Amino acid sequence: MNHSQVVFLPGERDWKSVLSDSFRDLRELLDFCEIDVSQSAFNGKHDFPLRVTRYFASLIEKGNALDPLLLQVLPDAREFRHVDGYTKDAVGDQQAMPVPGLIHKYHGRVLLTLTGACAIHCRYCFRRHFPYAEASVDYNMNGQVMTYLFDHPEVREVILSGGDPLMVSDRKLANLVDGLNRIPHIRVLRIHSRLLSVLPERVTEAFIETLRKFGGQLVFVTHINHPNEISTHNQAVFRLLAGQGYKLFNQSVLLKRVNDNAQTLVELSNKLFASNIIPYYLHRLDKVQGAAHFDLSAQESCRIYQQLRNRLPGYLLPVLVEEVAGQLSKSPVHCN
Numbered sequence: 358m359n360h361s362q363v364v365f366l367p368g369e370r371d372w373k374s375v376l377s378d379s380f381r382d383l384r385e386l387l388d389f390c391e392i393d394v395s396q397s398a399f400n401g402k403h404d405f406p407l408r409v410t411r412y413f414a415s416l417i418e419k420g421n422a423l424d425p426l427l428l429q430v431l432p433d434a435r436e437f438r439h440v441d442g443y444t445k446d447a448v449g450d451q452q453a454m455p456v457p458g459l460i461h462k463y464h465g466r467v468l469l470t471l472t473g474a475c476a477i478h479c480r481y482c483f484r485r486h487f488p489y490a491e492a493s494v495d496y497n498m499n500g501q502v503m504t505y506l507f508d509h510p511e512v513r514e515v516i517l518s519g520g521d522p523l524m525v526s527d528r529k530l531a532n533l534v535d536g537l538n539r540i541p542h543i544r545v546l547r548i549h550s551r552l553l554s555v556l557p558e559r560v561t562e563a564f565i566e567t568l569r570k571f572g573g574q575l576v577f578v579t580h581i582n583h584p585n586e587i588s589t590h591n592q593a594v595f596r597l598l599a600g601q602g603y604k605l606f607n608q609s610v611l612l613k614r615v616n617d618n619a620q621t622l623v624e625l626s627n628k629l630f631a632s633n634i635i636p637y638y639l640h641r642l643d644k645v646q647g648a649a650h651f652d653l654s655a656q657e658s659c660r661i662y663q664q665l666r667n668r669l670p671g672y673l674l675p676v677l678v679e680e681v682a683g684q685l686s687k688s689p690v691h692c693n
Contacts, residue, residue: 372558376476380409383432390427391419405485405647407432408478413555416585425583425615429479436480436647443644450484456501458494466514466547469494469502471533474524476556481610481651483643484520496532503536506543514545523552523559531567544573549608551580554587557594565601579607579634583616584624592632599633606637609675611658612651619664626673636675639665641690643680659692 380386386409387394409430418424446452453462460468470484471494478485495502506512515537522530537543552559568575577598581587599605607629609616616622626636639662642652653661662677678687 370558372556372561375412375558376410376556378411379476380411380414381407383407386414389414390417390421390424392422392427405432405436405478405480405482408476410476410555412557412590413477413586416588418585423614425621426585428615429481429582429612430477431480433480433650435650438649440646440649443646443649445646456505459502459505461505461509461512465511466516466545467506467509467512468516468518469522469533470519471517471522471529472520472524475519475521476524476552476559479551481612481642481645481648483645483648485645485647496529496536498536498539503540506537506540510542513542514547515543516547516549518549521550521552522548523550523564527561527563527567530564531570534567534571538570538572545576546571546573547576547578549578549580553577553579553594553598554581554591557591560594560597565597568601568603574604576604576606578637579605580609581607581625581629581634582609582612583621584628587628587632595632595634605634607634607675608638608640609636610640610642610651611653611661611677612642613653615651617653617657617661619661619668622661622665623668626669626675630673636673638687639675639677641677641679655690658690662690662692 380389384394386407389411407430413426413430417427421427450460450462453460455461458470460470462468473484475482497503506515517533534546537546579595595605609622609625611617616625622639629636641655641658642648644652658677666674677690677692679690681688
């Protein structure tokens, strides 16, 4: 698409104002969803508080306490149970952080935790216990992050993560893009973001202009678990980004009672493809403390995946993977 032909969403609203109107109170969210608060398995305080954008909440089926979108964000008393094998640092991020905010696990690429903030608090989040206060990214050219990147010419890709990296301002993103442009071996910028689907107002003309200044290739990875998370509203954003020439991929997490059946995942892959997004990874749950009630056994995961493999063409089949702390890549799950 020619840059002069870019059309932004009609009625575009300031994304920070939209964000500020998110649900933070459980009773208000359940009232909005027309669900009796007595049906919730949780009614106390939590160190990982509820946060849900009104847009995401609008996609929840009214009156359905078992809606798969609601279950992803609804605090649950089971989060307080201690379950053996589930830890606060399930994927070994903290052991792979040579400088604050920079995680270097895999050859050729590093990940920056730009912020701990997110527009939506998914209850299975593998970084729900991450010490963001100790992992603040230094945006300065002479700071630790840029110095590390200059000193590691084998790194050609920078991944922006968080929290959600699109929670930071366009000004900060512009500063980061400017710094990365000064490092000749950084050729790919990858942005992992849930905001693209749950807060589509974040994609503005100023945001697009900021991204255009990056001198290399730019890739987006969305995080969508269920086909009901895709609507005409966020599809407009996906198609806008694809029209700019950016590649879009999706990674999902296999979650009990949310998407633990082949039919749902088939529908998701097809709906992603219709939105210019390629299914990329289907993750087994990272064993983070507080999320065990979402987990599926390896046997059940493989049963679902085998059905999925039989029903999708290869280009729409995400790779079933799990992340093992200390491994040099994500590990494919081998199903017989």
